[in-house]
Amino acid sequence: MDEEYDVIVLGTGLTECILSGLLSVEGKKVLHMDRNDYYGGDSASLNLTQLYRKFRKDQAPPTGLGRDRDYAVDLIPKFIIASGELTKILVHTDVTRYLEFKQIAGSFVYRDGRISKVPSTEMEAVRSPLMGLFEKRRAKKFFEFLQNWRDEDSATHQGINLDKDTMKDVYEKFGLEPGTQDFIGHAMALYLDDDYITKAARPAYERIVLYTSSMARYGKSPYIYPLYGLGELPQAFARLSAIYGGTYMLDKPIDEIVTDSDGKFVGVRSGSETVKAKQVIGDPSYFGSSSESGKLRVVDDGMVVRAICILKHPIPGTDDSDSVQIIIPQNQVQRKHDIYIATVSSTHNVCAKDIYVAIVSTIVETDRPEQEIAPGLQLLGPIYEKFVTVSSIYTPIADGRADNIFITRSYDATSHFETVVDDVHDVWKRVVGKDLVLKKREVEVTE
């Protein structure tokens, strides 16, 4: 440990591992450490032994769940948007060669007490119980408008200015009902609350286009998922880093973030050893007041409640789908934030056969978080085992340019990885001093 590094990375969550991989490819000398003896940090996937060790200290996993090694239970519920930014990074870095992906079988939305498939084709839209006959016509016009939109062709704008008019204006122009707005804004644009309605329409437009183009890519849902769980993603990027010379140390306690008299980063102390580096990047858990390093460098920016539920049946009303996302828009259950359900199963090699793992989550609004996810839990049917966590979402208090200490964000409540990639771009820019450019890679033709 007496070498000096360009960058020390603390925590092997997905954000840190992507950064570590990209920095190593760029030629930086990287030391990557984690206090845990497994990869993934908060975005790990755990086997049964690890899962029970984390949530039920004095209890062994029940024998009714099958083999320990068959399990890879995600700690955070997220799916990959097929045409999204994470997919671009996966393809660009070629880590896809370590991973296999499967589709998520369906995307559902809760409306008026029942769940329905989010229509993915015109046929499905026509048959969808989400809208009445006249509403379907209006929705069709709305989607045609979005699809045909060309910035440079004002004839396609129908008098709308995406950068000035609000989404409310757009909804009103097409006369869409509030319930339809709910499923478009929450199940397609994937907004967690209704703040977007009163803002300029362009971001919502882009999100809906991303959803529909992702949907078009594989057909069943806009999401894909790595076999063996989300924990494979950080592992794949860690391997990329290692292949380009990155050094990996797991199970390594971090005792101190060492700074000089000006508060600038010097190194990281573990036990009696201190490793020096020019910069440090780490997840918030290494920089909070409760962390080993002592000094508080992050602020609490709200909380997320997540219930990992083990089921012995598919979720009712989803045509026995092996995997689904269900969104309960906030208005439907008189909340300010949506409730999400993400389900995967043995099809994705994350649990034993005939077991389903569903995670119900939302942003905490009250002092009784578990009650807030009750509408989601009720959709699951009998729950065999349930692990509930309430976690703070931390954000760094400084951008790191002054002290060379760069802190990533906690995993938020969104149902996908787009904000994780935003954070990667953001940290990269601060660490490297220029934008992260993913050059277009030559695509291997495998017909």
Next chain:
Amino acid sequence: MSKQFQFKLVLLGESAVGKSSLVLRFVKDQFDDYRESTIGAAFLTQTVNLEDGTTVKFEIWDTAGQERYKSLAPMYYRNANCAVVVYDITQSASLEKARNWIRELQRQADPSIVIALCGNKSDLAVRRQVSQEEAQKYAQEEGLMWAETSAKTGDGVADIFTRIAKKLPTMAPPASRSGPGRAGTSAGRTGVDLNKQQRSITSGDQCNC
């Protein structure tokens, strides 16, 4: 038509026992005295043609240095069909480390994995610290294949990979024709291929224009 198989092979062993050199000799028939630690290759492939016309393609995963601080990811062991665990015959401690790796494999890898224990640097026999008898006895007890090799001279290298190749296909279930491993090509994949889809989305865009 001749049968073709593809298998994932993982390398294990202490740092500096010659894991990468062994593969370099096997794949490219080269040796470099002052080889730096592994850098830059996701994995290498090499094909072995057996006498009965069977072709075995190895997809060889190097540790990329992640073994140094015991930080190999579960992904590394996943779906490995065979493992070559390397020790250095001039370092008795490296055999102890090899035993640890074999225990780790027995814990983490598929139970049907074929394991070969490989005593490398046989060209340095004058400095030998691990006797052939000791290593062979241990290999027999654990049901492992065993050989001594020299990545430097090439002695025994092709032979051990051929022996592994011979042992593999007969043990593999028929379904794993192309191996359950994540091949570098899309052959053998059952899920969605992101690279391929990237292409079709591009052509899709063109249609819209």
